[in-house]
Amino acid sequence: MSSHVISTTEELLQPILQEKDLDLVDIEYVKEGSNWFLRVYIDKQDGVDISECGQVSEQLSEKLDEADPIPEAYFLEVSSPGVERPLKTxxxxxxxxxxxxxxxxxxxxxxxxxxxxxxxxxxxxxxxxxxxxxxxxxxxxxxxxxxxxxxxxxxx
Missing domain, CATH: 2.30.30.180 (Ribosome maturation factor RimP, C-terminal domain)
Incomplete structure (x- = not known):
């Protein structure tokens, strides 16, 4: 279930990031307490500012509403991994x-x-x-x- 959400989110996200020359660092779909969170971490060479996170969040939110891959209510968070960036590869x-x-x-x-x-x-x-x-x-x-x-x- 969560792998479907992550792969769909990544597909919808790639064109948005390419257009803005941003890199995808990670996507998490996790339940904390009774709430679901879809967290997208983006970055670029000189770092990402809050307005870029906002723009990506808006565009991704629109596409997620159209594709509707997530049955339950969730919070979308777009941020930069910042100083404690995960090492994945x-x-x-x-x-x-x-x-x-x-x-x-x-x-x-x-x-x-x-x-x-x-x-x-x-x-x-x-x-x-x-x-x-x-x-x-x-x-x-x-x-x-x-x-x-x-x-x-x-x-x-």
Missing amino acids: KEDFKENVDKNIFVKLYEPIDGEKKYEGILKDFTNNMVTIEYKDKTRKKNVEIPYDKIAKARLAVAF
Whole structure:
């Protein structure tokens, strides 16, 4: 059900984004409490401003009303992934070397299922993260297919 909503939304969205030279980062269709949310994350090289999100939201909303792929009431949110952008593909990892990232694993490596640190390398489907263990810096190598979720992280 939600995969149909996502694929239909993506089809309706592509021409709108191409016209505005924007990239699709992610689409989520999730239930939170009793409400459904269709969230669309868009971006471009220099970042996306609020008026662009508004324009895309208006145009997409019109097309969704015509196609009507969603039976229940829902909220449409169009935004930029901002500073904690998800890393979804191998390309995302390659493009974000030397940035601070957070990863959640399917199974523990060295007893941990979560790591946050600097993405040092992505080679041969291995992600290398430099992280702090108390005061010492350590590296962990994580096979790409063991990563459940990854995103850019804000370092404080």
